[in-house]
Amino acid sequence: MNHSKFKKRSLEAQQDIISDLPRDVLYKIMVRLPLRDAARMSLLSHKWQDIWTSVPHLTFDELFFMSLKKHVRKTHEYCDIVSKILFQHEGPIFRFSFFVPRLNSSPDIAPWISYLSRNGLKEFSLCNVSTPVKLGSRLFSCGGLEKLKLSGCNFIPPPYFRGFPKLTSLELDGLYLTYSAFKDLVGSCSVLQKLVLTNCKGMEQMHVVIDAPNLRILVLDWEFQSIEVKSYENLVSVSIGLSFTNIHHKASLCSLLTNLANLSKLERLRLSGGFCTVLIKELSLRNTFVRLRNLEFLSLHLYNLDDFSSLISLQTCSVLVLTSMNLDGHLLDFNSECTLHYLRFATIGISSCSSPELKFVEFLLACSPVLEKLSVLPTAPLKQSSHSKMLVQLNRFRRVSPKVEVICPELIIPEPPASSSPSDSFTGNSSNSDSSS
Amino acid sequence: MASSSSSSLSRVVVKSSDNNLFVVNKKVASQSQLLKQCIDNMEEKGTNDVILIPLSNVTSNILTLVLEYCEKHADFADDDNNNQELKQWDHEFLKKFDYATLNSLTMAADYMVTKSLLNLCCQFIADSIKDLTVQQIRQIFDIKNDFTPQEEADIKNENAWAFR
Numbered sequence: 001m002n003h004s005k006f007k008k009r010s011l012e013a014q015q016d017i018i019s020d021l022p023r024d025v026l027y028k029i030m031v032r033l034p035l036r037d038a039a040r041m042s043l044l045s046h047k048w049q050d051i052w053t054s055v056p057h058l059t060f061d062e063l064f065f066m067s068l069k070k071h072v073r074k075t076h077e078y079c080d081i082v083s084k085i086l087f088q089h090e091g092p093i094f095r096f097s098f099f100v101p102r103l104n105s106s107p108d109i110a111p112w113i114s115y116l117s118r119n120g121l122k123e124f125s126l127c128n129v130s131t132p133v134k135l136g137s138r139l140f141s142c143g144g145l146e147k148l149k150l151s152g153c154n155f156i157p158p159p160y161f162r163g164f165p166k167l168t169s170l171e172l173d174g175l176y177l178t179y180s181a182f183k184d185l186v187g188s189c190s191v192l193q194k195l196v197l198t199n200c201k202g203m204e205q206m207h208v209v210i211d212a213p214n215l216r217i218l219v220l221d222w223e224f225q226s227i228e229v230k231s232y233e234n235l236v237s238v239s240i241g242l243s244f245t246n247i248h249h250k251a252s253l254c255s256l257l258t259n260l261a262n263l264s265k266l267e268r269l270r271l272s273g274g275f276c277t278v279l280i281k282e283l284s285l286r287n288t289f290v291r292l293r294n295l296e297f298l299s300l301h302l303y304n305l306d307d308f309s310s311l312i313s314l315q316t317c318s319v320l321v322l323t324s325m326n327l328d329g330h331l332l333d334f335n336s337e338c339t340l341h342y343l344r345f346a347t348i349g350i351s352s353c354s355s356p357e358l359k360f361v362e363f364l365l366a367c368s369p370v371l372e373k374l375s376v377l378p379t380a381p382l383k384q385s386s387h388s389k390m391l392v393q394l395n396r397f398r399r400v401s402p403k404v405e406v407i408c409p410e411l412i413i414p415e416p417p418a419s420s421s422p423s424d425s426f427t428g429n430s431s432n433s434d435s436s437s
Numbered sequence: 438m439a440s441s442s443s444s445s446l447s448r449v450v451v452k453s454s455d456n457n458l459f460v461v462n463k464k465v466a467s468q469s470q471l472l473k474q475c476i477d478n479m480e481e482k483g484t485n486d487v488i489l490i491p492l493s494n495v496t497s498n499i500l501t502l503v504l505e506y507c508e509k510h511a512d513f514a515d516d517d518n519n520n521q522e523l524k525q526w527d528h529e530f531l532k533k534f535d536y537a538t539l540n541s542l543t544m545a546a547d548y549m550v551t552k553s554l555l556n557l558c559c560q561f562i563a564d565s566i567k568d569l570t571v572q573q574i575r576q577i578f579d580i581k582n583d584f585t586p587q588e589e590a591d592i593k594n595e596n597a598w599a600f601r
Contacts, residue, residue, distance in 0.1 A: 017540045017578040018562065025547050025559065032563035039599035043571045043592055045583050068598055081598045088595065 019047055031057040031095075036067045039085075053088050057095040061127075065101045075103040086112060092120035100128035100152065110136030117142045122166075128152030150175060157181055163188020171196035179206040186212055193234075197222055207252075226252040232259050239270035343368040347375045353386040362397045371401040378411040387412055449476055449488040451504075453497035461504060468507035470550035495545045499538075503545050506530065506554050531561045536577060 018029070030038050030051060035058070042052035060082055065072075072078045078101060096116050100107060109126070116124070117138045124139065128151055135153050139145075140161045148164070151173035167189040177200050186192065194217040195210070204223045211230035220227070221241040238260060260266060346364050350357045361376060376394065378387075387410060394406055449466055451459045466472040475490045492500065509530075513523050534542065543558040566574055575582060584592070593600050 017536050017580075018543075019578070019580055021540065021544060022547055025543060025555070028555070028559040029562050029566070032560050033567060036599050037567050039596045040571055041566075041574070042596065043584075043589065043600075044575060044580050048580075049592060071598070071601060084595070084598075 019045065023051070026051050027055055027057075030055045031059075034067065035059055035061075035064045054091040056092055058085065058089075058093055059095070059097045060099060061097055062099045062101075065099055073103070075105045075107050078103060079107045082112065086115055089119075094120060095123040095125075096121060097123075097125040098127070100126070100130060100133060102130045106131050106133045109133055110138065114138040121145060123147040125149040126151065126153055155181065157185065161188075165190065167192055169194040172198075172200055174199045176200070177202045179203050179208065183209070186210060190214075193217065195219070227256060228252060229256060229259070232263055234265065235260070235263055236265050237268040238266065239268075241271070340364070340368045340371075342370065344370055344372045346371065346373070347377060349377050349379045351379050353378075353382060353390045358390065358393050361394065365397045365399045365401075365404065365406075367400065368404075369400050371399075371404045374404060374406050376406065376408045378409075381411050381413040384412050449490060451500065452489060452491040453495055453500045454493050455497050457497040457500075459497075459500060459504060462508075462511070465504065465507045465511045468510050468551055468553075469503070470552070472549065474550075492549070494548050496541070499541045499545045502534075502538075502542055503549060503551060503554065507551065510553065527557055531557065 018026070021029075030041065033041070038055060039052060042049040065078070068078070068081065072081070082098070093116055096112075098109065098112075100109075113124075113136055121142045122144055123146060124142070125147075126133075126135075126149070130152065133153050135150075135155065137158045140157050143164065144166060145164045146166050147169040148167060149169075149171040153175065155172070155175045155177055161184070163185065165188070168191055170185070170189065170192060171194070173196070179202070182203065186195065189212070191214055192212045193214050195212060195215060196217075196219040198219065198221045200222045203225075205225050207226045207228070208224045209228045209230060210218070213231045214234055215229075215231065216234050217237045218229070218235060219239040221239070240256075260269065343364070346368070348357070348361060348364075361374070364371065364374060376390075382390075391408065394408060399406075447463055448460050449463060449472070451461050451466070451472065453459065461472075463476060466476060472490055476488055479488045495503070509526060510523070513520055531539065539558060539562065543555065543562070546555040546558055565577075569577070574580065582589075
C-alpha cells in the first residue's frame with residue numbers, strides 16, 4: 001500500500017467530539033449502553049436529550065432492574081419507571097426487551113405492547129421466570145415483527161391472527177402451547193430462519209411436524225410424542241434434546257437423525273438427554289455420521305463415549321458426561337490408526353474421574369494432531385484424592401499435538417475443618433506439564 | 438501503480454480528501470461496502486482503466502487507519518468472526534487512539550460503510566462512557582452544556598430513577 005508521504009493537517013478541528021457524529025451512529029452508541037447510563041446522557045445537552053428520547057431500542061433487562069433494585073420494591077414502582085420512559089419517547093421503537101422481576105405481583109404489560117404495536121415494533125423479547133404474565137392480543141397485530149422471544153406468558157393467538165409474515169426468529173420457552181396454535185404460528189411465518197422451543201408444554205401426546213422451508217437454526221428441547229422435520233436443506237445448526245426418555249416413536253427420531261447426517265450445510269449439532277439414549281440404542285454414530293464430511297463443528301452431549309473415530313471432520317467438540325453408569329461395559333477401545341485431523345478445541349465435562357472418562361481424554365490426546373486446547377471440567381466438586389489422581393493420569397497420557405494445552409480447573413469438595421473457600425480455586429488453571437508433583 | 442489494461446485488476450486506487458493516493462488490494466477494499474459498490478459499478482460498465490475512487494470526507498491519516506483495519510480483517514474474512522486473535526487485535530487497535538481520532542475513525546467507518554469497524558468503534562465509545570459521571574463525559578468529549586439550571590433540574594426530575 002502507498003501511504004501518504006506527508007501529513008497535511010491535523011485530524012481534529014471539531015468542537016463537540018462525538019456530538020457531531022451522524023444520528024444513526026449516536027443511536028448505535030446509545031443502544032450499547034445500559035439503559036441507566038443511556039438515560040443519564042440526556043443531561044449532557046439538548047442534542048443528547050433528544051437522542052435519548054428517540055433511541056429506537058429499549059432494553060429493560062435484568063441489569064436494568066438490578067440498577068434500580070435499591071429503590072424499587074413493588075411491581076407498580078418498577079412499572080411506573082418503564083411507563084414514564086415510554087411516555088417520554090418519540091418516534092419508532094424497533095426493539096423492546098423486558099425482564100419480569102420477582103416482585104409482589106405480575107406486571108400488566110399489555111398496555112405497553114399496545115403502544116409498541118403502533119410504533120414499528122420489529123423485535124420483542126419477554127423474559128419471565130416467575131408467574132406467567134398476560135400478553136394481551138395486540139402483539140398479534142404487529143405485522144412487522146421480525147424477532148420474537150417469549151418466556152413465562154400465556155400464548156393465545158386471537159382468531160383473526162394471520163401470522164407474522166416477516167418473522168425470521170421465534171424463541172419460545174416455558175410456554176403452554178397447543179399443537180394447533182403452534183402449527184398455525186410456524187405455518188404462517190414463511191421466512192422463519194430460527195426456531196427455538198424449550199420447556200414448552202401442551203404437545204406431549206402429539207406427532208409434531210415442523211414445516212419451515214427456510215429454517216437454518218433449530219433448537220428443540222421439550223416433550224413430544226414424535227417429530228418430523230419437513231425441509232432440511234438450509235439447516236446449519238441443530239440442537240435436539242428430549243426432556244424424558246419414554247419415547248414411543250423411535251423410528252421418527254432415527255429417520256430425523258439419518259436425514260441430519262446427510263446434510264451438506266450442517267455445521268453444529270448438539271444432542272442431549274433422551275435423544276442420545278435413542279441414538280446409542282438404535283443407531284451408532286459410525287453408521288450415521290460417516291458420510292458427513294463437512295461437519296465442521298460439533299457439540300455432542302452423550303451418555304456413551306463410542307464411535308468418535310468416525311467423526312473425522314470434527315473441529316471442536318464438547319462432551320458432557322452426565323453419567324458414566326453404562327460406560328463400564330463399553331470401555332472405549334480406540335484404534336491407534338484413527339486420527340481426528342481437524343480437532344482443535346475440545347471440552348469434556350466429567351462427573352467422577354472414572355476410568356472411562358479418563359480413557360476418553362486419553363483418546364483425544366492420542367488421536368488429535370492439531371489439538372490446541374483440551375479442557376477437562378468437573379461438573380460437580382471432586383474429592384481431593386480423585387482430583388490428584390486425575391492430574392497424575394492426565395500428565396501420563398501421550399499427546400500427539402505438540403502445542404496442546406490441557407486445562408483442568410480444580411473444583412474440590414471442601415474438607416470440613418478447612419477454611420479456604422472452594423470458589424477461589426476454580427480460577428486456578430493447572431495447565432500442561434508441571435502439575436503432577 | 439499497475440499499468441495492465443484488463444478491467445479485472447486486483448488493485449484499485451483510493452484518493453483521500455487531501456489528495457493522497459492509496460493503492461489497495463480489491464479484497465481489502467471490499468471490506469468497505471462503499472468501495473465494493475464503486476468497484477462493482479465500474480466493473481459492470483466494463484472500464485479498462487485503473488479504478489480510482491475519491492473519498493471527499495476522509496483525510497489520509499484516517500484513511501490509513503481504516504485501510505489498516507480492512508487489511509487485517511480481509512486476512513480473516515473466510516474465518517469465523519469469533520476469532521479470539523482478531524478480537525484481541527481489534528481491541529489493541531482502538532486502544533491506541535485519542536477520542537478525537539476515534540471520533541474521526543467512527544465517522545469514516547460510517548461513511549465508508551465498514552460495518553464491523555463502525556460497530557467496534559461504537560462499542561468502544563460506549564464502554565468508555567459507561568460508569569462515568571455526566572461531568573466527566575462532558576469533559577472528555579468537550580460537550581457544551583446548553584441547558585439552563587431549571588431545564589437541568591427538570592430532566593433530573595423526569596428521569597429521577599437514573600440519577601439516584
